[in-house]
Every structure is written in structure tokens, then in C-alpha cells.
Amino acid sequence: MLDQVTHVENKLAELERVTLDDLSQVAQDARSVLDQVHRIMQHPNPAKTPPTFQSPYIAELCKIDKGHIRHLAEKHKLPYGTKIPGSKAHEYTLEEVIQWVNTLGNYPKRPEGQQGLAIAVVNYKGGVAKTSTAVALAQGLSLRGLKVLLIDQDGQGTATQMFGINPEEHVDYEHTIMPYIEEDQPDLRYAVQPTYWHNLSLIPAASVILAAEFSLPAKAAKKVDFWNFIKRGIEPLRQEFDVIIFDTSPSLSHLTMNTMLAADGLVMPCPPDALDFASSVQFWGLFDDLLRAFRKHDPNLAAKTYAFMTVVMTKVQPSEGHRLVKPWLKQAYGRHINVLEIPESAAARMAAAQLKTIYDLGKAEGTVEAYRRFKEPMDKFCDDILEKIALAWRA
Ligand SMILES: Nc1ncnc2c1ncn2[C@@H]1O[C@H](COP(=O)(O)OP(=O)(O)OP(=O)(O)O)[C@@H](O)[C@H]1O
Ligand SMILES: [Mg+2]
Structure with missing residues (x-):
């Protein structure tokens, strides 16, 4: 019994109280680690870039046959992307994909006079x-x-x-x-x-x-x-x-x-x-x-x-x-x-x-x-x- 009391007393002596200053330090330390994570993941800022896309993505979005992309690009004067070195495939920017969608995609558009x-x-x-x-x-x-x-x-x-x-x-x-x-x-x-x-x-x-x-x-x-x-x-x-x-x-x-x-x-x-x-x-x-x-x-x-x-x-x-x-x-x-x-x-x-x-x-x-x-x-x-x-x- 006495042993147990001594054990608890020892534990209490070890107990480190957490002050408000400690919490403030936690906030600063955590912020600094998060900032480092951000810098690693997103450096240099703004590092986030849109992906590039290939023909099947355009074909799927515009609901067209991907075999017709070349022909449609010529017919509608649409961008034909950039050839990927060492491959037959072409790569498109997001802006180019959206250009295809705006021309050939059959999605609803905001009617004239309507609000967003x-x-x-x-x-x-x-x-x-x-x-x-x-x-x-x-x-x-x-x-x-x-x-x-x-x-x-x-x-x-x-x-x-x-x-x-x-x-x-x-x-x-x-x-x-x-x-x-x-x-x-x-x-x-x-x-x-x-x-x-x-x-x-x-x-x-x-x-x-x-x-x-x-x-x-x-x-x-x-x-x-x-x-x-x-x-x-x-x-x-x-x-x-x-x-x-x-x-x-x-x-x-x-x-x-x-x-x-x-x-x-x-x-x-x-x-x-x-x-x-x-x-x-x-x-x-x-x-x-x-x-x-x-x-x-x-x-x-x-x-x-x-x-x-x-x-x-x-x-x-x-x-x-x-x-x-x-x-x-x-x-x-x-x-x-x-x-x-x-x-x-x-x-x-x-x-x-x-x-x-x-x-x-x-x-x-x-x-x-x-x-x-x-x-x-x-x-x-x-x-x-x-x-x-x-x-x-x-x-
Ligand atoms: N379909 C999913 N499959 C697996 N993980 C998912 C999926 N959707 C969201 N998550 C993950 O769940 C977590 C919470 O998602 P998110 O931040 O979108 O939720 P939230 O409702 O906005 O949260 P909060 O209430 O904090 O704003 C994130 O880690 C996210 O990556
Ligand atoms: Mg959220």
C-alpha cells in the first residue's frame, strides 16, 4: 500500500504541467513544421500546376471517337497538342482541353441573360x-x-x-x-x-x-x-x-x-x-x-x-x-x-x-x-x- 502511495507521489513529481506558454510554443512549433511541409510540397510558390491530358481524355469529355481527333482538330481548327517525344501520343494543356470542350462538348451553357x-x-x-x-x-x-x-x-x-x-x-x-x-x-x-x-x-x-x-x-x-x-x-x-x-x-x-x-x-x-x-x-x-x-x-x-x-x-x-x-x-x-x-x-x-x-x-x-x-x-x-x-x- 505504502509502495503504491510512493509510486503515485513519484509519478506526480514527474508530472510536467502544461502551461499556456507551452501551448503557445506547441502552436509555433507545429506551424513551423507545417510551413516546411508546404515548402517541400509546393516550392516554388505557386508550384501547383494543372495536369496535361492525352487524346482519350478529350475523347471521353467530348464524347467523340479518339480516332477522329486529328481530323476534328483540322476541321474545327482546334489545338492538336504537343507530340510527346519518343511516342506517337499528343499531350494537351488544360486550356486546350477546355477549348475542345467548348467547341465539341455537348454540355449545357448558361443561357443569355441568366445569372450564375x-x-x-x-x-x-x-x-x-x-x-x-x-x-x-x-x-x-x-x-x-x-x-x-x-x-x-x-x-x-x-x-x-x-x-x-x-x-x-x-x-x-x-x-x-x-x-x-x-x-x-x-x-x-x-x-x-x-x-x-x-x-x-x-x-x-x-x-x-x-x-x-x-x-x-x-x-x-x-x-x-x-x-x-x-x-x-x-x-x-x-x-x-x-x-x-x-x-x-x-x-x-x-x-x-x-x-x-x-x-x-x-x-x-x-x-x-x-x-x-x-x-x-x-x-x-x-x-x-x-x-x-x-x-x-x-x-x-x-x-x-x-x-x-x-x-x-x-x-x-x-x-x-x-x-x-x-x-x-x-x-x-x-x-x-x-x-x-x-x-x-x-x-x-x-x-x-x-x-x-x-x-x-x-x-x-x-x-x-x-x-x-x-x-x-x-x-x-x-x-x-x-x-x-x-x-x-x-x-
Ligand atoms: N472518397 C474518398 N476516399 C478516401 N479518402 C477521402 C475521400 N474523400 C475525402 N477523403 C479524405 O477524407 C479527409 C477529409 O476530407 P475533406 O477535407 O474533403 O473533408 P471536409 O468535410 O471538408 O473536412 P472539414 O470538415 O475538416 O472541412 C481528407 O483527408 C480527404 O483526403
Ligand atoms: Mg473542409
Whole structure:
């Protein structure tokens, strides 16, 4: 017994208390390691470059026979790429691929006089593939000929990092949505920047945007309908862009709520996992509660409609657990459940480890089979969202 007491006392003596200064040191050390990782992965900045593509990719996107590429290039005065040394194959830049798509791809285009559509990717559960889905969708829609803007609304800046930008090093207050939120800018046009990806622009984020959580509700004192703030901020951008995609944070924050009210379409990625499902149910409950509260102040909100709301199952595994939960999701979300499932995939993990999406890989890295198994459903998902956008334009 005495031995045990002495043992505990010894252990207590060894116990090193963690002070707030220690935590501050942890923050600095961790930041410095992350910065080094960024420098290794993305040096020199901006190091991220689009992939190059070969004829089969163009043939697939434009739904043409790859044997006709040469003839079609001559007929339509389209770029014939650059011959790969030592091979018969030709290599195309992203811009060239988009030129082919714009000429021969049979994808819907924004009709004259129609506004660009805003899509918010939401779920307050973390790690459900919001950012992966938002960035891949943005790239996928640009590959289908649309001009896309991605707005990073998450202080973690994960989407920003996927564009090869280190948020804490290269994103300042004035690059983000904040000057607009603080009413130093009339709308969000100032913050749009081009990216390494043709026809895809970005409004980046860093932790400074967390201040929006205080600034937005503070506007209530000035009798400003702060829940419509983002909606007003993107209004002039709807002319320039066909689609505006928001990547939101894992929370139903004021910013996310604002974004959901600005959006014309909602995408909720959700793995068919019991806890993720339960969390998604909570999310809609909370959204409904907040909406009721806002509607008391703004009766116009009653007229708000969405062109679509779609729950897409992500990170789907062929496991017993996932098989069990899928029907719950289908029953809970009914017509809103997307018919497509995005599988848990080694190709997605491998791409993500290099801060890439499946579209950053112009061709398979790893096995062709793993690449196809992920790219095919992602392509179909992009086609499906484009169809929903086109329907909204026609309505
Ligand atoms: N289909 C997939 N297969 C395997 N891994 C995936 C897949 N989709 C996403 N991931 C991985 O899951 C992790 C979380 O993805 P992501 O960052 O897109 O989620 P998130 O919902 O945006 O997270 P957060 O809530 O932190 O913003 C990442 O490491 C990502 O690479
Ligand atoms: Mg994210």
C-alpha cells in the first residue's frame, strides 16, 4: 500500500504541467513544421500546376471517337497538342482541353441573360469530404466548359491549400471575404483571384475569417439583415461566373447560415455511417430552428427556394456497417438523396496526400482500376450537378 502511495507521489513529481506558454510554443512549433511541409510540397510558390491530358481524355469529355481527333482538330481548327517525344501520343494543356470542350462538348451553357448559380457544400460534421467534393466539383464543371468561382468559407483554409496556397503564409485579411464583411468593400469582387486552373477562380480563406462570426450578428444592432450579407456580396459575381461554389466549415456558423441563404443549390456530402447520419439529421434540425428565428425578422425569407438540395454519400465502403446505414439515409432524405455514391478510394487518398483531387491527375497514378473506380462516379456526379444547374437556368 505504502509502495503504491510512493509510486503515485513519484509519478506526480514527474508530472510536467502544461502551461499556456507551452501551448503557445506547441502552436509555433507545429506551424513551423507545417510551413516546411508546404515548402517541400509546393516550392516554388505557386508550384501547383494543372495536369496535361492525352487524346482519350478529350475523347471521353467530348464524347467523340479518339480516332477522329486529328481530323476534328483540322476541321474545327482546334489545338492538336504537343507530340510527346519518343511516342506517337499528343499531350494537351488544360486550356486546350477546355477549348475542345467548348467547341465539341455537348454540355449545357448558361443561357443569355441568366445569372450564375451559387452552390453551397455543407455539413457540420468534419471530415465528410466537403472540401474534396467542392474542389473536385469546381474543377469538373470547368472541364465541362463552365466558368467557376470557388469561395473558401472555412477558416482552416483547406480548399485554399488545394490551390497550392498556404493560408497562414500567403492569405491576408484583404484577400479574404473579411473586408466585405467589415463593410470596407461594397461586394466580393475585389477578392476574386485567378488560380493555376483555367476558368476557375478563388476567394481564399485563412483563420482571419473566423472574425465573421462576431461581425455578422453585430450588424443586427444596425438593423441590417445580416443573414443576407453573403447573398448581396456575390450578386455582381453572378454575371462573370456561371457557377459559384462555397466550401463551408464544419459548423452551422453565421457564415454557413448566410451562405446557405445565398445559395441556389445545396450539396451535403455524408458518409453512410451511423454517427455521420445522426449528425446530418441534427444539422437540418438546427438549420430549421435558425431559419424560423430569422423569418420572424425577415418575412421575405418565406419565399426563398432552392433549385436543388442533394445529399451525396461519400467515402462509401463495401462494409456491413455502410450497407446498413444507406437505407436510413435514403429513407430520411427521400428525393434529395443523390443516386450516385462516391466511394472511399485509395486514388482519392493518394491524390489528397499531395493536396490534389482526382482531376489534378490527368491520368492514373497507382493502378488504372483504382483511378477509374473513383473518377467515374465523380464524373457522373459533376454531370448530375450540371444537369441540375441547366434545369434551373431553363426554369
Ligand atoms: N472518397 C474518398 N476516399 C478516401 N479518402 C477521402 C475521400 N474523400 C475525402 N477523403 C479524405 O477524407 C479527409 C477529409 O476530407 P475533406 O477535407 O474533403 O473533408 P471536409 O468535410 O471538408 O473536412 P472539414 O470538415 O475538416 O472541412 C481528407 O483527408 C480527404 O483526403
Ligand atoms: Mg473542409
